Amino acid sequence: MIGRLAGVLREKQPPQVLLEVQGVSYEIDVPMSTFYDLPESGASVMLYTHLVIREDMHLLFGFLTESERQTFRALIKISGIGARMALALLSGLSVSELYQAIASRDSARLTMVPGIGKKTAERLILELRDKLSPTVRDLDHVSSSSCSYSNDIMNALISLGYSEREVAWAIKSVDNHESLSDGIRQALQLLSKEK
Numbered sequence: 001m002i003g004r005l006a007g008v009l010r011e012k013q014p015p016q017v018l019l020e021v022q023g024v025s026y027e028i029d030v031p032m033s034t035f036y037d038l039p040e041s042g043a044s045v046m047l048y049t050h051l052v053i054r055e056d057m058h059l060l061f062g063f064l065t066e067s068e069r070q071t072f073r074a075l076i077k078i079s080g081i082g083a084r085m086a087l088a089l090l091s092g093l094s095v096s097e098l099y100q101a102i103a104s105r106d107s108a109r110l111t112m113v114p115g116i117g118k119k120t121a122e123r124l125i126l127e128l129r130d131k132l133s134p135t136v137r138d139l140d141h142v143s144s145s146s147c148s149y150s151n152d153i154m155n156a157l158i159s160l161g162y163s164e165r166e167v168a169w170a171i172k173s174v175d176n177h178e179s180l181s182d183g184i185r186q187a188l189q190l191l192s193k194e195k
Helices: 066-076 083-092 095-103 107-111 118-131 134-138 144-159 164-172 180-194
Strands: 004-013 016-021 024-029 044-053 058-063
Touching: 004 024, 044 066, 058 066, 058 083, 066 083, 066 095, 066 118, 066 144, 083 095, 095 107, 095 118, 107 118, 144 164, 144 180, 164 180
Parallel strands: 024 058
Antiparallel strands: 004 016, 004 044, 016 024, 044 058
């Protein structure tokens, strides 16, 4: 499994990007939420990836944040939701908007995404309501402007061995006006007091 790729962004043609990693160029499908936040061609970028293997092809999907990838993986586990539909959902709604729609049982908001009908929206609500990632569920209060900041802190702390539940708790108390390194330091201090 390819977990993530870091390299030079060579081409951007929605919904696909071409990422060159040590001389090998990967065609990666990305949701529009990721596409809009990508730097210009020629810049370095790191994407979390998910590989789908079919009889006739291998498809690689990329995401700027771990929460996008986790949500994509949760979506494709639902009967009737394929990778393309999951990509459409993440293109039409941010991760927090999607989970807010599911938590509030707002099927009308989900059906605004092209390709999502009323029955599919109801199935999404039914199957995902109790399976919300603790991190995403606990971060619902975080605004979309600070979502990337929180995701960066979350990824740093998880890589240090903290659980998603511990990290979500700490991020609630972190001041969003701090720099990223100060935010991580503040979260680590909170977590060390809890141990």
